[in-house]
Amino acid sequence: MLVAAPSAMSITTLQQIANRLAAGECSSVEVTQDYINKINELNKSLGCYITIDAERSLTQARAADARRAAGKAGALTGVPLAHKDIFCAKGWLTTCGSKMLGNFVAPYDAHVVERCDTEGMVTLGKTNMDEFAMGSSNETSHFGPVRNPWDVTRVPGGSSGGSAAAVAAGLAPAATGTDTGGSIRQPAALTGICGLKPTYGLVSRYGMIAFASSLDQAGPMAHTAADLGLLLNVMAGHDPRDSTSLQRPAEDYNRDLEKPLKGLRIGLPREFFGDGMSADVRRATDAAIAEYQKLGAQPVEVSLPNMGLSVPVYYVLAPAEASSNLSRFDGVRYGHRAAEYGDLLDMYKRSRAGGFGAEVKRRILIGTYVLSHGYYDAYYIRAQKLRRLIAQDFAQAFKACDVIMGPTSPTTAFRLGEKSADPVQMYLSDIYTIAVNLAGLPGMSIPCGFGEGGLPVGLQIVGNYFDEARMLNVAHQYQLATDWHRRAPRGVTA
Numbered sequence: 001m002l003v004a005a006p007s008a009m010s011i012t013t014l015q016q017i018a019n020r021l022a023a024g025e026c027s028s029v030e031v032t033q034d035y036i037n038k039i040n041e042l043n044k045s046l047g048c049y050i051t052i053d054a055e056r057s058l059t060q061a062r063a064a065d066a067r068r069a070a071g072k073a074g075a076l077t078g079v080p081l082a083h084k085d086i087f088c089a090k091g092w093l094t095t096c097g098s099k100m101l102g103n104f105v106a107p108y109d110a111h112v113v114e115r116c117d118t119e120g121m122v123t124l125g126k127t128n129m130d131e132f133a134m135g136s137s138n139e140t141s142h143f144g145p146v147r148n149p150w151d152v153t154r155v156p157g158g159s160s161g162g163s164a165a166a167v168a169a170g171l172a173p174a175a176t177g178t179d180t181g182g183s184i185r186q187p188a189a190l191t192g193i194c195g196l197k198p199t200y201g202l203v204s205r206y207g208m209i210a211f212a213s214s215l216d217q218a219g220p221m222a223h224t225a226a227d228l229g230l231l232l233n234v235m236a237g238h239d240p241r242d243s244t245s246l247q248r249p250a251e252d253y254n255r256d257l258e259k260p261l262k263g264l265r266i267g268l269p270r271e272f273f274g275d276g277m278s279a280d281v282r283r284a285t286d287a288a289i290a291e292y293q294k295l296g297a298q299p300v301e302v303s304l305p306n307m308g309l310s311v312p313v314y315y316v317l318a319p320a321e322a323s324s325n326l327s328r329f330d331g332v333r334y335g336h337r338a339a340e341y342g343d344l345l346d347m348y349k350r351s352r353a354g355g356f357g358a359e360v361k362r363r364i365l366i367g368t369y370v371l372s373h374g375y376y377d378a379y380y381i382r383a384q385k386l387r388r389l390i391a392q393d394f395a396q397a398f399k400a401c402d403v404i405m406g407p408t409s410p411t412t413a414f415r416l417g418e419k420s421a422d423p424v425q426m427y428l429s430d431i432y433t434i435a436v437n438l439a440g441l442p443g444m445s446i447p448c449g450f451g452e453g454g455l456p457v458g459l460q461i462v463g464n465y466f467d468e469a470r471m472l473n474v475a476h477q478y479q480l481a482t483d484w485h486r487r488a489p490r491g492v493t494a
């Protein structure tokens with residue numbers, strides 16, 4: 001049984017841990033051991049991690065302490081974090097939430113994992129996720145659902161639900177996530193933490209198991225905007241192993257945190273503020289905009305006329321790319337292979353039938369259909385054209401504003417099982433986030449209040465291409481004036 005603990009937990013930020021390590025107030029081994037203890041206590045109830053390996057984590061922590069002693073520590077050396085199980089990590093089981101990869105130990109590191117390791121960060125484990133990142137509730141994972149630490153009868157959002165719940169419950173100070181249609185922002189909103197999906201191409205996809213390659217993007221999840229910037233500084237940067245990785249000079253994403261917001265133009269798209277969102281999300285979102293006005297920002301009405309098409313467009317394009325990407329899982333080279341089969345074709349069929357769950361199969365079927373001869377022009381090409389129109393809507397809107405704001409998710413966290421029987425209801429969880437992926441823009445979610453039942457609400461901030469530093473500034477200034485991001489769930493005990 002899970003019960004609420006009597007007092008609220010307090011949050012710990014990456015910056016606080018980094019400061020304590022730098023001041024010699026604690027060692028990385030001590031910090032890491034504290035998190036391992038907490039994981040051991042709570043992970044069974046919450047389901048945040050698929051794999052933990054304390055010995056591996058502590059070995060990294062010891063190396064980080066030695067590096068610090070040698071005077072070679074970087075900003076985040078010795079600081080622990082969790083990686084979504086979509087990132088290959090050498091020697092770690094890397095499942096992508098699927099039975100298909102239930103026995104797959106990665107032989108190499110994803111770019112993101114390599115970057116964090118090179119910085120000297122400590123991997124606490126691999127977090128639970130919707131199977132192949134397809135879902136908005138973390139219920140499609142082969143390894144069972146993740147529970148929302150604010151109310152364990154509710155979902156944490158998805159697909160980066162394990163990362164989000166781990167940060168919210170204090171089982172990691174920060175985590176990596178990926179966002180194809182909302183999978184960083186929506187779970188961040190539902191668990192009361194911050195998450196940032198960078199501009200497409202800013203963070204290398206090398207070693208990140210592909211879902212829909214033209215939309216997939218990795219990003220940081222943490223308690224504060226400043227922590228997101230610290231982690232993005234480590235994760236971002238050119239990588240020749242990903243052909244869509246952008247070649248840009250390195251930047252400090254936290255360089256503008258302290259800038260005042262006077263004169264900032266906040267675009268409020270008419271289409272974001274229609275009937276779609278629940279009353280409690282609306283109240284918190286409106287209050288956040290009012291707070292921004294107090295900080296000197298100006299609201300401007302803008303319009304994204306094609307936004308209503310983003311969910312249907314996404315559910316043509318993402319399954320099309322997924323059906324192609326997932327064709328590699330055939331039971332031959334790695335992953336699940338059926339125990340019994342006849343000829344080669346039969347082996348493919350049985351391995352794929354047994355290795356993939358229902359949602360993944362649904363996407364493969366849709367994707368194969370829209371790409372097939374006779375339907376390609378009617379669906380796939382048409383969706384590509386609409387994708388361009390959606391991107392143009394944003395370009396037009398950004399002529400009148402500096403950032404766009406609105407809700408991240410139409411509702412707060414829903415109950416486990418509430419939407420599992422109705423895929424379309426589940427798909428609509430991403431109604432405010434998907435257009436941002438289609439346009440390749442950066443988007444983030446920060447906590448902005450609580451709705452019915454004390455459940456967190458997230459505010460979405462969308463920036464123009466490569467405007468991450470400004471978005472972090474905008475989020476940080478709000479976090480100086482409010483304390484929503486400092487609230488923690490009352491705590492869950494096993």
Ligand code: GLN
Pocket residue numbers: 133134135136158159178179180181182183184211318430
């Ligand atoms: N919920 C969306 C989907 O199921 C988005 C997932 C994601 O961003 N990875 O496809």
